[in-house]
Amino acid sequence: MIIGLTGSIASGKSTVSHMLAERNYPVVDADLVARVVVEPGQPALEEIRRAFGDRVITQDGTMDRRLVGELIFNDPAERKRLNDIIHPAIRKEMLKQRDEFLADGWNTVIMDIPLLFESRLQHLVDKILVVSVTEDTQLLRLMERNGFTEQEARARIASQLPVSEKEKGADAVIYNNGTLAETARQLDQILEGWRAIP
Numbered sequence: 001m002i003i004g005l006t007g008s009i010a011s012g013k014s015t016v017s018h019m020l021a022e023r024n025y026p027v028v029d030a031d032l033v034a035r036v037v038v039e040p041g042q043p044a045l046e047e048i049r050r051a052f053g054d055r056v057i058t059q060d061g062t063m064d065r066r067l068v069g070e071l072i073f074n075d076p077a078e079r080k081r082l083n084d085i086i087h088p089a090i091r092k093e094m095l096k097q098r099d100e101f102l103a104d105g106w107n108t109v110i111m112d113i114p115l116l117f118e119s120r121l122q123h124l125v126d127k128i129l130v131v132s133v134t135e136d137t138q139l140l141r142l143m144e145r146n147g148f149t150e151q152e153a154r155a156r157i158a159s160q161l162p163v164s165e166k167e168k169g170a171d172a173v174i175y176n177n178g179t180l181a182e183t184a185r186q187l188d189q190i191l192e193g194w195r196a197i198p
């Protein structure tokens, strides 16, 4: 079984994904893959340099994530430009990792994909698990975690589908406004209901 783990920015996907890893489930992490495919020497990084200019490459040859974030979260056209370059490379690497886990005999593989709905990747997974929080909690947690101003945080939230929309496409929803223990309890119930063994 392939479980797609998604939700909006700062809703708690990584938190739930860590809980899954603790329970011995193999996890393919799109955010992590997105970092690997832009490492120095990767073709995607060169394409990004050509599209956005030398200013998005730091002295040590890595991508300036803060600057690229500023550019793409405030401009849908720039966001599409980056997505068009980077998403094919991310998808290819994620499918490779998934296939390796399956070949190694795992019964269930978790794919943590923040943009599962926005990129229409529902067909890649058997079950969709959405991690949801109220908008107030989401905004506060995002500002606190990243040290963003309210405006920076709102720009990022606005770049994705609202979490209420994502809930509509879910097979199960975890409400992550409460304590971590409450979130873990919901997760265990869902996994049991799906009979998803690692």
Ligand SMILES: CC(C)(COP(=O)(O)OP(=O)(O)OC[C@H]1O[C@@H](n2cnc3c(N)ncnc32)[C@H](O)[C@@H]1O)[C@@H](O)C(=O)NCCC(=O)NCCS
Binding pocket: 008, 009, 010, 030, 031, 034, 064, 065, 066, 068, 069, 072, 079, 082, 083, 086, 090, 113, 114, 115, 156, 159, 160
């Ligand atoms: C813009 C970048 C450089 C900002 O880096 P930063 O370190 O600040 O954030 P990080 O990578 O940890 O992402 C944090 C969250 O932002 C959201 N996010 C990231 N990219 C996008 C995007 N293109 N559109 C909408 N939301 C996005 C996701 O919820 C993600 O979990 C980086 O997010 C990036 O390379 N994005 C493009 C790749 C992508 O689409 N990643 C999302 C998973 S496929």
Ligand SMILES: Nc1ncnc2c1ncn2[C@@H]1O[C@H](COP(=O)(O)OP(=O)(O)OP(=O)(O)O)[C@@H](O)[C@H]1O
Binding pocket: 007, 008, 009, 010, 011, 012, 013, 014, 015, 016, 031, 114, 141, 142, 145, 176, 177, 178, 179, 180, 183
């Ligand atoms: N139940 C909770 N109680 C308190 N804080 C929480 C809870 N769940 C998550 N957090 C905190 O909220 C922030 C966002 O959570 P997390 O990083 O898991 O979200 P995410 O959905 O993976 O975000 P992103 O889309 O940016 O990758 C983190 O700082 C995390 O520690």
